[in-house]
Amino acid sequence: MSLNCDIVKDLVALYHDGVASEASVAEVKAHLKECKSCRNYYKLYRLSAPPTLNYNFTATGNYGELAKHMRVRRLWMLVAALSYVSASICALIMLILRIKRK
Ligand SMILES: [Zn+2]
Structure with missing residues (x-):
């Protein structure tokens, strides 16, 4: 576990919405595999979070x-x-x- 639980709990929202960086996603996934407390937190977060918005961050705007x-x-x-x-x-x-x- 490289990240501490408080940091993972901060990142869970970004992870859930799919807007976290690849490095953060990898770290959060690894942490969630190993840490039961954070896994439970993430389960609760998923149940209470609003549905994810479909952000389109691609820079191919129709300029x-x-x-x-x-x-x-x-x-x-x-x-x-x-x-x-x-x-x-x-x-x-x-x-x-x-x-x-x-
Ligand atoms: Zn944890």
Whole structure:
């Protein structure tokens, strides 16, 4: 037993959720095989723990898709800004024409 029981009890949550490092998993597994107290703790933990979330820690995020989405959004914001400016210019011209008519 290389890890002490307190450390194993701290790592049990990470081990259970599958987010512990390979080294931690190996150490916790080895400890659980040999230590009855920690094994019982882990059994109780499994019964009381919420269902594990399916974390996806792979770094293969779809950045190309995100960049495309941001480009499209930027384009729409540009179109909206140009529309606002041209509508303001039209309103100003109409106001000037109305003032001149009087
Ligand atoms: Zn132990």
